Amino acid sequence: MKSAFLAFSLLLAPVLAAQTTLPAGTVLPVRLDTGLNARHLKSGQPVRATVMQNIPGTAIHRGARVLGEVVAASPTRLEVRFDTLDLHGRRIPLKTNLRAIASMVEVEEAQDPEGGPDRGTPPVWYTTQQVGGEQVYRGGGPVASGLDVVGVPTPYGVRGALRSNGPCRGAIAGNTQQQALWIFSTNACGAYGFEDLTVEHYGRTSPEGDIALVSKSGRLHIRSGSGLLLRVQGS
Secondary structure (H helix, E strand, O other): OHHHHHHHHHHHHHHHHHOOOOOOOOEEEEEEOOOEEHHHOOOOOEEEEEEOOOOOOOOOOOOOEEEEEEEEEEOOEEEEEEEEEEEOOEEEEOOEEEEEEEOHHHHHHHHOOOOOOOOOOOHHHOEEEOEOOOEEEOOOOOEEEOOEEEEEEEOOEEEEOOOOEOOEOOOEOOEOOOEEOOOEOOOOOEEEOOOOOEEEEOOOOOOOOOEEEEOOOOOOEEOOOOEEEEEEOOO
């Protein structure tokens, strides 16, 4: 077992060494590990999230960590940035922006089969609905938006090419490959499942990388387990 692990490590080492940057437009679907209650946060506090699906064309696998920090916080407004990828102990600087954010409840519902769990149906055959509305037909089916095929199911998520929607763009910097989207639709954009939360700043324009969320009610609380669709910043 030890010799097999050593051989794997030796094979992986050159890949990790080369993975010092990520192509612009690369999507990182992450689950928030740090609860964010704006009333109790201060500038500089660390924020952590976990990558939930292998990222195509990279050495990033499910379970890698994305690290960040609180930029500013008040009861009605929260500003955060995610700027580091922890890849097998190596720290890779990033500049990311936000595509979509989903509450913990939305994340859980997107992984449950439509109509509720059925003991006779294994998860690999589930039909589920993504955050944003697209259908996932596992067990050999596609990811579909109505009658249009927009992606393919994969272990722990789906792959699809991002589509433009409101302030969210489609492909950028010539990066047209299918991206890992986990529980999000190809056109997911903005906030889902929160009573009173909007995205004030996605981080794509100045100040680049800074994501600002606002709540008029003053109850800005994003629970751990919530999902974020981050995107590596391009020019």
